[in-house]
Structure formats: C-alpha cells, structure tokens
Amino acid sequence: MVVADRYEMVCGLEVHVELQTKTKIFCGCTTEFGGEQNTHVCPVCLGMPGTLPVLNREVVNYAIRAGLALNCEIADFSKFDRKNYYYPDLTKNYQTSQFDLPICKNGGLEIEVDGVKKWIGITRAHMEEDAGKLVHSGETITTSDASSVDYNRAGVPLLEIVSEPDLRSIPEVLAYLEQLVQILEYTGVSDCRMEQGSIRFDVNVSLRPIGSEAFGTRTETKNLNSFSSVRRCMEYEVARQARALDDGEEVIQETRTWDEGRGITLALRSKEEAHDYRYFPEPDLVPIVIDRQWVEEIRKTLPELPRERRNRLQELGLSAYDAAVVTQTKAMADYFDQGLAQGAEAKSLANWVMGDLTRLLNSNQCQIVDSPVSAQQLVELIKLIDKGTLSGKIAKSVLEEMYASGKDAEQIVKEKGLAQISDEGALQGIIDGVIAANPQSVEDYHAGKERAIGFLVGQIMKATKGQANPGLVNQLLKKKLSD
Amino acid sequence: MAISREDVIYVAGLARLELNEQEIQDYTQQLNSILDYAAMLEHLDTEGVVPTAHAVPLHNVLREDEVKPSISHDKTLRNAPDAEEGFFRVPRISLT
Structure with a gap:
C-alpha cells in the first residue's frame, strides 16, 4: 500500500539494551544467558519482603559510557523511581526504573539515508531492571489457564534509550537502529545479541497528512527483537493506520503487540490506563551523584566511534560504501586498522578484507577476531602482489592455503x-616457443586482428601455469611481434 | 474534597482491588483527610529549597560487579503458591 503520496510517517523509538555486566542491577546474581529456570535468583530479585537493593557500580559506568557515545549530557544528580503495574513478569508489582531524573539526556546521532545526512535526537537514556519471562502453557495463549514464570532475567540491567520523534521513513528508522547498535557494540556497553534478547525495540508510529504540522495519534508496538521485525511491523502499522484514516476512522492511541507468525500487530491495552504507572521515588535506593571527574575518566576510555572511523578511512581514499563495510563491527575495524599499521594501502586492503577474507570467514562460520590469517599476514600477502612476486589470481589461492594452514x-x-x-x-624463451607453435595467430595479428594477441597471452600463461607476470608478458610479446 | 469517589474507584482498579460501596465511601474520606493533613506543608515557605529526592542524606551507595551465589531452587520455590517444573505458576493474565 502506497501511503507516501498523502501521509507522512512520524516515528520515535525506545530501545532496551542489556548492559554487559556480570551481575544484575541490584543483586549479585549472574546475568548469564540461559541457565535452568529460576536458578539465577535470590531474595532481592525475587522481591522478598525485607530485602534491599544495592546498585551495581558497573551499571552506572556503562550508562555513562553509552550516554557519552550518544552525545548525551550526563546528569550530575540522578535517582530511581518505582513504575507500578500489575503483571506477573515483575516480582514486586513495580519495576525499578528512572522517571524524571534519568542519567542521560539530550543526545543524538547522525544517520545517512540515500546520501542525505540527518541528526536524530535522543531524548533520554535511563537505567532500569529487566522483568522475568512468562511461558504460556496450553494449546494457545488464550486457552491456557496458567502461566509459568522464570525470573532469571528479572533484575538484569537495562538501558532504555528513547529517541525524539524525528524519524520520517522506515529506511531512516533502520539506519538509526543500525547506528545505535553499532555504537553500543563499539563501546562494549552491550553484546547486542538480538537472538538472546539483548536488545529489544518499542516502535511509536503515527501518520499525519502531508503538510500538516500537528502529530497524528500514535500507537506503540512493544518488544520487537530484530531489525526485520521492526521493518515488517512498521510496514504493517503504517498501512493499517493509513487505511483507517482513509476511511475517516480514528486511530486509537494504544499499545500493540507484533505477531511474528501472522505478520500483524494486535491491540494489547488502551494507553490511558496502562500508562498510569503512578511513578514515585524509590525509597530503597539513594540518589546517584556523578562528578565531572567520573565522567572524564570514562570519556578517556571510549574507543574511536564508527562515524569518526568511517570519516578517517574515507580520507585515506576509501569510498563511503567501503568505509561503512569495514567498520561494520569493531572487530573488523580493528583488524583493518592493524593492517593499515603494517603499511598496507587502504583500498587494496579493503578489497581483500571485504572480498576474499570475508568469504573465507563466512564459509567457515568464523568471526574475524578468530581469523586464522592475521592482519599482518594478509598485508604480507598484499605486499607480494605489489612487488610483482605474485599475480592477483594466484594470491587468492595462496590466501586460501594460508587460511587452511595458518x-x-x-x-x-x-x-x-x-x-x-x-x-x-x-x-x-617461452614466448618464442608459443610464437613458433602458433603461426596462424601471429599472421592474424599482423593482419590487424588485435584479438589474436589475447590467444597468445593465454597460451603463455598456460605454459607457465599462470605464474607469468601478465603485464610483462604483454609487453614482451608485443615487442617481439613488432620486430 | 480533593479525591472524588471516581478517583477511588479508578485507583482501586489499577491496584486490582475490588471495593464494596462502604469501602469506597470510607477510603474516599480517609484519603481526603490524609491529603488535607499533608496540605499543611503548602503553608511553608519553600522558596529556594531543592526538591527532596530522598529522605536520607546519602548518595552513591554502590556495590562492585561481583557474582554472588544465587539461592537453591528448592528455597526459591518454597513460598510459591504453585510451581511446576521449576517455574512459578500463576493464573494466566491475558493482555490481548
């Protein structure tokens, strides 16, 4: 359904990212993924009466780190609040979160879609605890009369990153998410493993007639866990809202859920009631005061971020595309930088890393950090080509051999x-032999058939098992034929 | 009256409480007298006073990120009204 001719999409995102700590946010239970149900729990994360939470210092460190990388202001004074709602994924009937004094605010990041750069604001990022996991038994979710709950995930630290409603198209949304995940991965704030639920997305979407200033009524679809779900969900939701507006119906402000199997969104509850969370300051946790020294110490440990890296590599002569590919993950970018440090020329290094090396890694399901061919070894191979010791074609098979044998x-x-x-x-000597054996081709060449030389070169390459320097062969052959 | 009977019914709904007519009346009155009492604070001059985030004058009580043993499965589920295969079992609450 084409809606771009009459409606403009307005979208803001909430991204929940699991922080890379060893323990939960308020207790010493492990955050390790998996584990038998209800074995990573203690009286604190089970919400037993009389227990008291104590904030994990590393959660604050990671939150500051993410905030700096996302160009946020880090609050001097921050506190936790209770967000009250009744659902058995919580042990306490409230989630410990941050309301009016989040740790990070007023940040943003730059995206680029079809060559157009755009700044996407980040309103805030706050610390909170994750909830437990409900497993519904019975035939379907609606026919079972009970749910099973695993609280291993309850209390795992999250950073919720809230964007401004600055996004105007699905490609913009995906570009924002890619940038965000890349920054979080680069800074080591999260392992960003979507298949393990380390990152989850809530998508707020509304439509407004083109040219209209006022926002339309929005819906919020919660708990998407992959980029492809975000894309499909948005395509569906935009079409659904456009149809309603076309028919003169009202879009209802509500929370919706994405049904991956059916590819549709479903109404969960009306926003009005569900969002009356009756926040109040968490009396069990004292405020967090962050001085400039703390912030500066963390700033010093930030790596070069993806955008800076891409710019630096473009200055070295890489195309925007190549620069984006080799900086896709921090591991690949680091590998590339090691190669540059060994004196490789950026463009040819990029070709090898993006081409043959990536192909070998992919076909062996190997990550670049575990590559059997080090950046130094790859650069030595490239230097053999530059020196004329190896032809590009033979170098490819040498790389395969290097990969297999180390x-x-x-x-x-x-x-x-x-x-x-x-x-x-x-x-x-070889050229003389080939010329003597192929008088017809020589005659053709002299008769003006330029193509005949290609045949002769091919014969020479064949005679040398592809090891002859092709440039030199061409040069010598032409000289010989014109004698 | 700052709190109406509709407010009481609404808040009770959020808290999943079922109130009878007498309780609605009682709570409306009691909540109002609590708020009236707290309203005394409005007579104080709070010009220049920073809003209180916490009653205890402490900040940055933090722990190191070190794993501590969790409790046994057995203990975890001891207080559960219902459990099955290591899970807590709760009445199904449908959101759809």
Missing part, C-alpha cells in the same frame, strides 16, 4: 614454487 604467504609461495615469473630471460 602459514605465512612467503612460505607457501616458496614451498609450492608459486612465485610469479618476472624474469625477462625466462619468459623470452
């Missing part, structure tokens, strides 16, 4: 006698 390029070249023949004397 040996250096030079060693493989020596063992297998793969060095390119760049010795004029040696090539001259």
Whole structure:
C-alpha cells in the first residue's frame, strides 16, 4: 500500500539494551544467558519482603559510557523511581526504573539515508531492571489457564534509550537502529545479541497528512527483537493506520503487540490506563551523584566511534560504501586498522578484507577476531602482489592455503614454487616457443586482428601455469611481434 | 474534597482491588483527610529549597560487579503458591 503520496510517517523509538555486566542491577546474581529456570535468583530479585537493593557500580559506568557515545549530557544528580503495574513478569508489582531524573539526556546521532545526512535526537537514556519471562502453557495463549514464570532475567540491567520523534521513513528508522547498535557494540556497553534478547525495540508510529504540522495519534508496538521485525511491523502499522484514516476512522492511541507468525500487530491495552504507572521515588535506593571527574575518566576510555572511523578511512581514499563495510563491527575495524599499521594501502586492503577474507570467514562460520590469517599476514600477502612476486589470481589461492594452514604467504609461495615469473630471460624463451607453435595467430595479428594477441597471452600463461607476470608478458610479446 | 469517589474507584482498579460501596465511601474520606493533613506543608515557605529526592542524606551507595551465589531452587520455590517444573505458576493474565 502506497501511503507516501498523502501521509507522512512520524516515528520515535525506545530501545532496551542489556548492559554487559556480570551481575544484575541490584543483586549479585549472574546475568548469564540461559541457565535452568529460576536458578539465577535470590531474595532481592525475587522481591522478598525485607530485602534491599544495592546498585551495581558497573551499571552506572556503562550508562555513562553509552550516554557519552550518544552525545548525551550526563546528569550530575540522578535517582530511581518505582513504575507500578500489575503483571506477573515483575516480582514486586513495580519495576525499578528512572522517571524524571534519568542519567542521560539530550543526545543524538547522525544517520545517512540515500546520501542525505540527518541528526536524530535522543531524548533520554535511563537505567532500569529487566522483568522475568512468562511461558504460556496450553494449546494457545488464550486457552491456557496458567502461566509459568522464570525470573532469571528479572533484575538484569537495562538501558532504555528513547529517541525524539524525528524519524520520517522506515529506511531512516533502520539506519538509526543500525547506528545505535553499532555504537553500543563499539563501546562494549552491550553484546547486542538480538537472538538472546539483548536488545529489544518499542516502535511509536503515527501518520499525519502531508503538510500538516500537528502529530497524528500514535500507537506503540512493544518488544520487537530484530531489525526485520521492526521493518515488517512498521510496514504493517503504517498501512493499517493509513487505511483507517482513509476511511475517516480514528486511530486509537494504544499499545500493540507484533505477531511474528501472522505478520500483524494486535491491540494489547488502551494507553490511558496502562500508562498510569503512578511513578514515585524509590525509597530503597539513594540518589546517584556523578562528578565531572567520573565522567572524564570514562570519556578517556571510549574507543574511536564508527562515524569518526568511517570519516578517517574515507580520507585515506576509501569510498563511503567501503568505509561503512569495514567498520561494520569493531572487530573488523580493528583488524583493518592493524593492517593499515603494517603499511598496507587502504583500498587494496579493503578489497581483500571485504572480498576474499570475508568469504573465507563466512564459509567457515568464523568471526574475524578468530581469523586464522592475521592482519599482518594478509598485508604480507598484499605486499607480494605489489612487488610483482605474485599475480592477483594466484594470491587468492595462496590466501586460501594460508587460511587452511595458518602459514605465512612467503612460505607457501616458496614451498609450492608459486612465485610469479618476472624474469625477462625466462619468459623470452617461452614466448618464442608459443610464437613458433602458433603461426596462424601471429599472421592474424599482423593482419590487424588485435584479438589474436589475447590467444597468445593465454597460451603463455598456460605454459607457465599462470605464474607469468601478465603485464610483462604483454609487453614482451608485443615487442617481439613488432620486430 | 480533593479525591472524588471516581478517583477511588479508578485507583482501586489499577491496584486490582475490588471495593464494596462502604469501602469506597470510607477510603474516599480517609484519603481526603490524609491529603488535607499533608496540605499543611503548602503553608511553608519553600522558596529556594531543592526538591527532596530522598529522605536520607546519602548518595552513591554502590556495590562492585561481583557474582554472588544465587539461592537453591528448592528455597526459591518454597513460598510459591504453585510451581511446576521449576517455574512459578500463576493464573494466566491475558493482555490481548
């Protein structure tokens, strides 16, 4: 359904990201994923009466770190609040979160869609605890009369990152999410493993007639856990709202859920009631005061962020596309930088990393950090090509050999006698032989058939098992034929 | 009256409480007298006083990120009204 001719989409996102701590936010239980149900729990995260939470210092450190990377102001004074709602995924009937004094606010990040750069504001980022997991038994969710609850995840620290309603298209939304996840991965704030639920997305969408200033009524679809779900959910929701507006119906402000199997969103509850969370300050936790020294110490440990890296690599001559690919993950960007430090030329290094190395890693389901070919080894291979010792084509098979054996390029070249023949004397003899054996082609060439030379070059390459330096062969052959 | 009977019914609904007519009346009156009492604070001059975030003058009570043993499965479920296969079992609450 095309709606862009009459409606503009307005979207804001809430992203919940699990912080990379060893323990939960308010107790010493492990945050390790998996584990038998209800084994990573204690009286604190089970909400037993009389227990008291104590804030994990590392949660504050990660929140500051993420805030700095997302260009946020870090609050001097921050506190926790209770968000009250009744649902058995909570042990206490409230979630400990932050309401009016979040740790980070007023940040943002830059996205680029179709070559157009745009700043997307981040309203705030706050610390909170995750809830437990409900498993519904019975045939379907509606026919079972009971739910099973696992509280291993209850109390796992989250950072909720709330964007401004600055996003105007699905590509913008996806670009924002990609940037955000990349920054969180670079800074080590989260492992960003979506398949384990380390990042979850809530999508707020509304439509307004093109040219209208006022926002339309929005819906919020909660708990999406992949980029593809976000995209499909938004496509559905935009079409659904457009149909309602076309028919003169009102869009109801409500919370919806995404049904992955059916590819549709369903109403969960009306916003009015569900959002009356009756927040009040958490009396069991004291406020957090963050001085400038604390912030500056964390700032010093921030790595070079993806955007800065892309810009630096573009200055070295990479295209925007290549720069984006090699900085996709911090591990790949670090590998690339190690290669540059070994004196590689940026463009040819990018070609090898993005091409043959990535292909080998993918087909072996290997991460670049575990690559059997180190950046240094790869650069040595590239240098052999630059020196004319290896042809590009043979270098590809040498890389495969390096990948399989872990040996250096030079060693493989020596063992297998793969060095390119760049010795004029040696090539001259072979060229003479090929010319003598193919008088017809020589005649064709002299008759003006330029193509005939290609056949002769091919014969020479064949005679040398592809090891002849092709540039030199061409040069010598032409000289010989014009004699 | 700052709190109406509708407010009481609404808040009771949020708290999943079922109130009878007598209770609605009682709570309306009691909540109002609590608020009236607290309203005395409005007579104080609070010009220049920073809003109180916490009653105890402490901040940054933090623990290190060190794993402590969790409790046994057995203890975890001892107080559960119902349990099955290591899960807490609760009445199904449908949100849809």
